[in-house]
Amino acid sequence: MAEPPTRTTHALREELRSRRLRVGDLLRTTLSAIDASDADAAPINAFITRGGSQLEEQAAALDRSFDSGDEARPLAGIPVAIKDNISVRGMPTTCASRVLEAYEPPYEAAAVRRLRDAGALIVGKTNLDEFAMGSSTENGAFGPTRNPHDRGRVPGGSSGGSAAAVAANLVPLALGSDTGGSVRQPASFCGVVGLKPTYGRVSRYGLVAFASSLDQIGPLGRTVEDTALLLGVIAGRDRFDSTCVDSPVPDYTETIDAGVEGLVVGVPREFFPEDLDPHVEALCRAALDRLEALGAVIRDVSLPNSKYAVPAYYLVANAEASSNLARYDGVRYGLRAKDVQSAQAVYRETRGMGFGPEVKRRIVLGTYGLSAGFYDQYYGRGQQVRRLIAADFEQVCATGVDVLFTPTVPGVAFRLGERINDPVQMYLSDVFTVTANLIGAPAISLPIGDHDGLPVGGQFIGRHFQETVVLQAAWALESTISDRPLTGGV
Amino acid sequence: MMTISRTDLERIAVLAQLKLSEDEADGLAGDCQAILEYFEIVREAGAVESEVDGPVGRAAPLREDRFDCDPLVERLEDLAPDWREGYFILPRLPALDADATSDDDDV
Numbered sequence A: 001m002a003e004p005p006t007r008t009t010h011a012l013r014e015e016l017r018s019r020r021l022r023v024g025d026l027l028r029t030t031l032s033a034i035d036a037s038d039a040d041a042a043p044i045n046a047f048i049t050r051g052g053s054q055l056e057e058q059a060a061a062l063d064r065s066f067d068s069g070d071e072a073r074p075l076a077g078i079p080v081a082i083k084d085n086i087s088v089r090g091m092p093t094t095c096a097s098r099v100l101e102a103y104e105p106p107y108e109a110a111a112v113r114r115l116r117d118a119g120a121l122i123v124g125k126t127n128l129d130e131f132a133m134g135s136s137t138e139n140g141a142f143g144p145t146r147n148p149h150d151r152g153r154v155p156g157g158s159s160g161g162s163a164a165a166v167a168a169n170l171v172p173l174a175l176g177s178d179t180g181g182s183v184r185q186p187a188s189f190c191g192v193v194g195l196k197p198t199y200g201r202v203s204r205y206g207l208v209a210f211a212s213s214l215d216q217i218g219p220l221g222r223t224v225e226d227t228a229l230l231l232g233v234i235a236g237r238d239r240f241d242s243t244c245v246d247s248p249v250p251d252y253t254e255t256i257d258a259g260v261e262g263l264v265v266g267v268p269r270e271f272f273p274e275d276l277d278p279h280v281e282a283l284c285r286a287a288l289d290r291l292e293a294l295g296a297v298i299r300d301v302s303l304p305n306s307k308y309a310v311p312a313y314y315l316v317a318n319a320e321a322s323s324n325l326a327r328y329d330g331v332r333y334g335l336r337a338k339d340v341q342s343a344q345a346v347y348r349e350t351r352g353m354g355f356g357p358e359v360k361r362r363i364v365l366g367t368y369g370l371s372a373g374f375y376d377q378y379y380g381r382g383q384q385v386r387r388l389i390a391a392d393f394e395q396v397c398a399t400g401v402d403v404l405f406t407p408t409v410p411g412v413a414f415r416l417g418e419r420i421n422d423p424v425q426m427y428l429s430d431v432f433t434v435t436a437n438l439i440g441a442p443a444i445s446l447p448i449g450d451h452d453g454l455p456v457g458g459q460f461i462g463r464h465f466q467e468t469v470v471l472q473a474a475w476a477l478e479s480t481i482s483d484r485p486l487t488g489g490v
Numbered sequence B: 001m002m003t004i005s006r007t008d009l010e011r012i013a014v015l016a017q018l019k020l021s022e023d024e025a026d027g028l029a030g031d032c033q034a035i036l037e038y039f040e041i042v043r044e045a046g047a048v049e050s051e052v053d054g055p056v057g058r059a060a061p062l063r064e065d066r067f068d069c070d071p072l073v074e075r076l077e078d079l080a081p082d083w084r085e086g087y088f089i090l091p092r093l094p095a096l097d098a099d100a101t102s103d104d105d106d107v
Helices: A009-018 A023-037 A054-067 A110-117 A160-167 A184-190 A224-234 A278-293 A304-327 A343-354 A357-370 A376-398 A423-430 A434-439 A467-478 B006-015 B022-044 B094-106
Strands: A047-050 A079-083 A121-126 A173-177 A193-196 A217-221 A264-268 A297-301 A403-407 A443-451 A454-462
Touching: A009 A023, A009 A224, A023 A047, A023 A054, A023 A079, A023 A121, A047 A160, A054 A121, A079 A160, A110 A121, A110 A173, A110 A224, A121 A160, A160 A173, A160 A184, A160 A217, A173 A224, A184 A193, A184 A443, A184 A454, A193 A224, A193 A467, A217 A224, A224 A443, A224 A467, A264 A278, A278 A297, A278 A403, A278 A443, A278 A454, A278 A467, A304 A357, A304 A376, A304 A423, A304 A434, A304 B022, A357 A376, A357 B006, A357 B022, A376 A434, A376 B022, A403 A467, A423 B022, A443 A467, A454 A467, B006 B022
Parallel strands: A079 A121, A079 A173, A264 A297, A264 A403
Antiparallel strands: A047 A121, A173 A217, A193 A217, A193 A443, A403 A454, A443 A454
């Protein structure tokens, strides 16, 4: 089998344009690499669905277009994987749930449509925690995804399949969704770059709703520049998503090398607690030293209410999830219980057999938090704390801070099964990522080193719609790191 | 501190239209209690008017927890003129065939 391509998207684009590489060959090696990654005794299991024969036709058409010199689209011929909670026409959307068994969406997500318009090849749908609820990609109907750096460990979640696919060099780019860190946390565990855009930057039309006030589709790539390129393709107003903001989309790659001279980087002390993994802290401090050497101004700041971020996030997210998932009743989508005697029994039986344990746990907690007598104590309180955290962030920005820098996750990837029976510990994986979702700000995770061969990620959080600044800071830091793990060893 | 009893859990499962086995209900009651205890920390946070309540209070009153009785007293298939594999069989609308022809023409 040919070796899977290990080049960046920018390098692949150059090879395709110069015709040193043909789209058909790239496609075949990509699909072979995906198959090979699952042929092992400990398969990575990054993909739920692999693209079919129509991909060969698309690749042939792209090669003809390149040959004639007419092909100039930004992602022409580039294989891209899509998290399986994002609708792709012609492929099932499972959300890694039995309740969506055999469901195939009759339409395509806006982000996927933009990828196709940009010439990308949609090579498959990636594994996730059921309905994107989880931090390890263990909570799905299709088995766990394994971390390419250590197959005994989780890839993070919920976009673990997308992050593992990029880390294992199966694809150069992938889409995930980020409700509380589901792009950035797996990016950190797998040693790739993952970005959560500002709430409203990317259309969510075609993304299966989990928590509607928090969800965003986000890009994953091997480098900051590749991730910026993918963001530029999927960002922008969409008339099918009323929360998508009509704000100009800059060319994120054009100014990415602007540098950080004079950039004020806030370091929130609450994100460096005493029990933080010392290896993670050391790598973060080293990253800050390098930023300072590049001319950035490092400033100690405080977000005092961020200590309430995880419970506030789960109070809000679970309530919204319990409402959004009410639609899976056995009537409108996928699975339906058989041999039951009433409509109500169809709903209860279908949901009882179709949802997995974590989804049931969140539906119960969300319903409890919205029920009479508890609404103010739980959902209402979560929203209040959310306002306090947003006020902290606004106050820090008002002092001239351009971006925040934090660890993405308190540690490295944990072992498969280690936290599956301890939901509170699992939720604490998101302790540094949920803040950006609660306030709707853009945030990126990039590799800043490793500990015993396991990647460690650092996170920049920026002001709303300031993805350009976040990407410039990340690119500058990335440029100082020469030994970052680019491959997961497939 | 709030506690969630097995009875609370069964009531919530009905509201959420979720059938739980005995084992699931036992496990969930313990898990939910541990999670709610962890959530208690948000009570320490300061007060603020939330987006939910707004400056003039809640615009719409909250409804009571209620699950309306199933209006169907007969089996679904007994109500259907024709029934196959869990679906109602209905006469095909001529307009659908017209649409299909139109789509084919477009292709």
